[in-house]
Amino acid sequence: MRTPPRWRSVLAPAAMAAALAAAALGGTGAAHADDHDAPHAATPAPAHGPQPAHPAKPDHPAEPGRPQYPGKPDQPVHPAKPEQPGHPAKPEQPEQPVHPAKPEYPVHPDKPQYPGKPERPVHPDKPAHPAKPVTPVTPVKPEYPAHPAKPVHPEKPAHPVTPEKPAYPAKPVKPEYPAKPAHPATPAKPAYPAKPAKPEQPSKPAYPAKPAKPEYPAKPAHPATPAKPAYPAKPAYPAKPAKPEYPSKPAKPDYPAKPAYPAKPAKPEYPSKPAYPAKPAKPEQPSKPAYPAKPAKPDYPSKPAKPELPAKPAYPAKPAKPDYPAKPAHPSKPAKPAYPAKPSKPDHPAKPAYPAKPAKPEQPSKPAYPAKPAKPEYPSKPAHPAKPDHPAKPAYPSKPAKPEHPSKPAYPSKPAKPEHPSKPAHPSKPVKPEHPSKPAHPSKPDHPSKPAKPSKGKHSGHEDKGHGGHEGHGD
Numbered sequence: 001m002r003t004p005p006r007w008r009s010v011l012a013p014a015a016m017a018a019a020l021a022a023a024a025l026g027g028t029g030a031a032h033a034d035d036h037d038a039p040h041a042a043t044p045a046p047a048h049g050p051q052p053a054h055p056a057k058p059d060h061p062a063e064p065g066r067p068q069y070p071g072k073p074d075q076p077v078h079p080a081k082p083e084q085p086g087h088p089a090k091p092e093q094p095e096q097p098v099h100p101a102k103p104e105y106p107v108h109p110d111k112p113q114y115p116g117k118p119e120r121p122v123h124p125d126k127p128a129h130p131a132k133p134v135t136p137v138t139p140v141k142p143e144y145p146a147h148p149a150k151p152v153h154p155e156k157p158a159h160p161v162t163p164e165k166p167a168y169p170a171k172p173v174k175p176e177y178p179a180k181p182a183h184p185a186t187p188a189k190p191a192y193p194a195k196p197a198k199p200e201q202p203s204k205p206a207y208p209a210k211p212a213k214p215e216y217p218a219k220p221a222h223p224a225t226p227a228k229p230a231y232p233a234k235p236a237y238p239a240k241p242a243k244p245e246y247p248s249k250p251a252k253p254d255y256p257a258k259p260a261y262p263a264k265p266a267k268p269e270y271p272s273k274p275a276y277p278a279k280p281a282k283p284e285q286p287s288k289p290a291y292p293a294k295p296a297k298p299d300y301p302s303k304p305a306k307p308e309l310p311a312k313p314a315y316p317a318k319p320a321k322p323d324y325p326a327k328p329a330h331p332s333k334p335a336k337p338a339y340p341a342k343p344s345k346p347d348h349p350a351k352p353a354y355p356a357k358p359a360k361p362e363q364p365s366k367p368a369y370p371a372k373p374a375k376p377e378y379p380s381k382p383a384h385p386a387k388p389d390h391p392a393k394p395a396y397p398s399k400p401a402k403p404e405h406p407s408k409p410a411y412p413s414k415p416a417k418p419e420h421p422s423k424p425a426h427p428s429k430p431v432k433p434e435h436p437s438k439p440a441h442p443s444k445p446d447h448p449s450k451p452a453k454p455s456k457g458k459h460s461g462h463e464d465k466g467h468g469g470h471e472g473h474g475d
Helices: 005-031 460-465
Strands: none
Touching: none
8 A cells, every 4th residue: 555645745844854953953963073084964955045026916907987886874773672471370280090909910820841852863974075175375465665654633622512402381281072972883784686607608629739840850969078177076965856747738829921011112312402602701809908917926946856665575476377178169050940830720619698787785874973072262372462663764875877888790690591492292101911810829727736845843954054963963
């Protein structure tokens, strides 16, 4: 991980300042030493001189034709608000009724002792898994150079304490409502008449037999592939139960041939478009006034040179990959034979007419609901004091008129576009033939249900994974 550029920019001046201070302190001690043969310390670089004075900025010319706006008038003093009346006295809450004492519960009888669990059967030992191949040794990662220390951030000021919120006043007691009257009983539902029996459907005709498929030609033999390395033997799993045989599907009916579409007529040739007239030249815009010249920027001091980073260590060389054996070419496949024509679908017999349904009986009328009791009257709220009338605002003086801008030159009018010649009418397309109606597919037979899984008993998942009992595992 390399040092970010913004940290490098902060640390470089700090390191230069520390080196200059250490050189200055070491130079004063070496001046009074008795050994004159020792080499002198390097003299520090001279400090930068004063910055050159910036030239005076030119005064901007005053904008002509802008009048001075008059001052705003004084705002009138609003009258003081009257005092609001206090809230009425709150009613006292009634005393809560005393609840009766709860009855004592009877003592539960002693639970019977459950019989002991039966012994688990001893499972046979599982086959041992083959040994895994040895992974190659990874090369040692090189050490990266140490990062410089981060600067200490100043402590942040503490947040001010929020003041406590005032308590809300208690809610008034709700008045007691009268008891609601009981709803009248609804009359019994009348019995519906019995539905008539549906007529029997006629039997469907048998489907014609499907023609036999032609025999495919024998495919050529594939060339022998190079032998792969032998994998370790996998442990044998128990045999799965055999699946039941599914019933054979009925033969599909023969589809009618698709009709050929008529040929489309050729499109007529469009006439060539006329050339557009040349656009007139735009008028010349008035010249803009020249801006005053900007003062020259002072020369910035040159930045110190960046220190050289240490060289990265060399990574170990990777081993070369082995050569794969060449794959043989695939042989060409034989041509697919043509399918025989499908037989036509037989016609279904007409369905019989259903009998008319009997009329539904009339429902009895619902009883009238009792009238709701009148709500109690709430106490009247105190009237708010009348708001004082605001004084009328003074009229603002009218703004002076803005100076008129110079008028822009008028653009020349564009020439009218030439009229395009009318397009020739397209010839009428021939009517497409109607597609013959497709026969309906026969319904698929129901698949047989899957065989039920044999129950393995309680705690079977732990025994299969090898985390259950201690019997049969290496005893």
